[in-house]
Amino acid sequence: MAFSFIKKVFTFGPKPEEEQAPEAVEARVLESELEPHSREENLPVAADPVLAEEMETAGGPADDVGKDASVEELAEQAEALAPKEDDVSDVLPAEVQAGDMGLVPLSLLEAEAQAETGAPAESTIEDTLPAALPLQPGSGDRPEDEGGVAEVASVGETEEAPAAGLAAEADAEQEPIADPISPAAEEISDRTGEDDSSSSDPFAAPVLPKGFATGPTASEPVALVPPPKLSWFQRLRAGLARTSSQLTGQIAALFTKRKLDDETLQDLEDLLIQADLGVETAMRVTDTLASERYGKDVTGEDVSRIMASEIAKVLKPVAKPLQLDLSHKPHVILVVGVNGTGKTTTIGKLAAKLSGAGLKVMVAAGDTFRAAAIEQLKIWADRTKSEFIGTKLGADAAGLAYDAFEQAKAKRCDVLIIDTAGRLQNKAELMAELEKIVRVLGKLDPDAPHTVLQTLDATTGQNALSQVEIFRNVAGVNGLIMTKLDGTARGGILVAISAKHKLPVYFIGVGESVEDLEPFEAEDFAHAIAGLGQ
Ligand SMILES: Nc1nc2c(ncn2[C@@H]2O[C@H](COP(=O)(O)OP(=O)(O)OP(=O)(O)O)[C@@H](O)[C@H]2O)c(=O)[nH]1
Structure with a gap:
């Protein structure tokens, strides 16, 4: 048969005197196929998990596979005796190409098994064929039939009819053909003690590799751990890390011993003024510090606490909630500020908060100067x-x-x-445009706009002071939002x-x-x- 030539020319695995289980032999040959670049024989690759499983259970890769005969000798003999591989692939169905794990690798397994034991291998060509490709009786396709050519011919016959048709036309007396992965399946069922009688049944449930199980998927979804909020x-x-680390670093350096x-x-007063806190706040801090600790040792943390306390006193009167008079329907908020200070983004964030709370919000793209702002x-x-x-x-x-005001009224928007x-x-x-907007809104409601919000970019530092001055005079700013406090060392400007x-x-x-x-x-x-902490 086809494998007789292989057993003569290839010697795989350990020395013949070593008694080896056929599965172990198979595994070594498959291992050689899984590592084509490490093998001079350049066997077809069988990157298949079932084969890998076999390999593993057979004790892992055999390093000495194929080392017993010289490659040249083997090649010569193989050429003389073997049908050309091309011939095989020519007659194979497209889905069972030479090199597919179902045929050639197992043929080699059989050859090796014979070489090792001196007896015909238990694995036969039937084992190597897909269930949909039954062999035809009397066509030289039995293991005992002579020569590889006959065996190849039998495969060729099967190719002539569609695989499904072949299965239907199979002779009732014909022996069942094992599934190409049946060796692995058998081995697994041997290990698990399962009945392997179904291994040749094309309708049987597939035998899964170790570590898998059939059945419905786990009903409980895997809980994803959200990042800590x-x-x-x-x-x-x-x-504010940049602002605070710069400030506290300088204070600590100033008060070391x-x-x-x-x-x-x-020095402290100068430092606080440079940190944009403003002269007034800087003096408040130094005055308080002097009254409490003059002539004494002072640590950076002492100064930080007094500074925090004085800053809080300045900020408390201005930290107010934005009052919405919802009797207006809508409450009109006009957002003004220098370009790039975050007006559009802040409007989006405010809208998110308000609509998230169930209020009906309308936003109007009054920045007609910049297309991107509208989008x-x-x-x-x-x-x-x-x-x-x-x-x-x-x-x-x-x-x-x-x-916008008219439409918002008509649609009963809250804001x-x-x-x-x-x-x-x-x-x-x-400034003329802003004045006009305020004037026009006032025609529909003398109190509108009800809130004139100015956005200030913290990174602009002292410049923000004069921006408030200007917009307050023109548009009647009556509330502020400071943006971009993240990534700046100039957050102190809000205090000033x-x-x-x-x-x-x-x-x-802050983002x-x-x-x-x-x-x-x-x-x-x-x-x-x-x-400091909270
Ligand atoms: N890091 C940071 N970026 C912000 C913050 N607020 C807004 N931005 C970004 O600042 C850039 C400018 O924001 P916009 O909302 O377009 O500013 P604008 O005032 O509407 O600008 P104009 O339309 O040119 O007048 C955008 O890239 C925003 O994502 C914030 O608090 N932190």
Whole structure:
């Protein structure tokens, strides 16, 4: 038969005197196939988990496979005796190509088994064929038939009819043909003690490799562990980390082994002013420190505590909630500020909070100066399920504000938030536009806009002080939101602005995502900026 030539020319595995179980022999040959680059024979690759399983159970890879005969000798003999591999693949059905684990590797197994034991291998060609490819009786396809050619011919015959048809036409007396993975299946059922009588039944449930089980999938979904959620204070502290670490680092350096004297007090005052806290707050801190600790040893932490306490005193009066008068339907919030300070993003975050609380919100893209701002606001509106009103680029922003107010009224919106441009060709033009928007809204409701919110970018430092001055005069700003407190060392500016303008600070932003905007809390902010815990 076909394997007789292989057993003469290939010697696989350990020395013949070693008694080896056929499965172990098979496993070594398969191992050689799984590592084609390590084998001069260049056997077909059988990257199949079932084969890998066999390998493992047979004791792992055999390092000496194929080392007994010289490759050249083997090749010569093989060529003389064997049908060409091409011939085999020519006659194989497309789905059973030479090199597929179902045929050639197991043929080699058989050859090796014969070489080892001197007896015909138990594994036969039937074992190597798919169940849908039964052998034809009397066609030289029995193991005892002579020569590989006959065996190949039998495979060829099967190829002539569709596989399914062949299965249907199979002679009733014909022996059942084992599934190509039956050796593995048998081995597994041997190990598990299961009845293997079904291994040749094409309708039998597949035998799964070790470690798998049949049956419905686990009903309990695997619980995904969400990343630990940071509290707002933790996010605030993280956001203000640059401001606080710079401040506390400098304070600690200043007070290392020094008693509190006039010089250190002056140095501290300078340091606090440079940190944008403002002259007023800086003096409050140094005065309190002097009255409590003059002439004594002072640590950086002592200073941080006093600083936090004084900052909190400045901030408390301005840390107020944004009052919504919902009797207005809508309560109109006009958002103003220099371009890039975070107006559009903040509107999105506010809309998320309000609509999340069940209020009906409309957002109006009054920044007709910048196309991206209109698109950006539309995205926020979609995301927050808010009503959206926009107009074309360059259109009159006051006209849009008017339309928005009317539509928001008609739709019974609770809140209307209007975005505005932060940059026009010149400041006078910008201010004229803002004044017009306020005037137009006032025609529909003399109290509108009910809130004029200004966004301030913390990274601009001292510049934010004059921005408030300007917008307050033009648009009647009556509340502030400070953004971008994350990633800046200039967060102290909020203290200076609060001390100077005394305008309510409603929210602060420490990042771009929706949860990064939270109501302003004086104590939290003061502690975070001083690097202290809550
Ligand atoms: N890191 C950080 N980025 C922010 C914060 N708030 C807004 N931004 C980002 O700042 C950039 C500018 O924000 P916008 O909302 O477009 O600012 P704008 O004032 O509407 O700008 P214009 O439309 O040009 O007037 C965007 O990339 C925002 O994601 C914040 O609190 N922290």
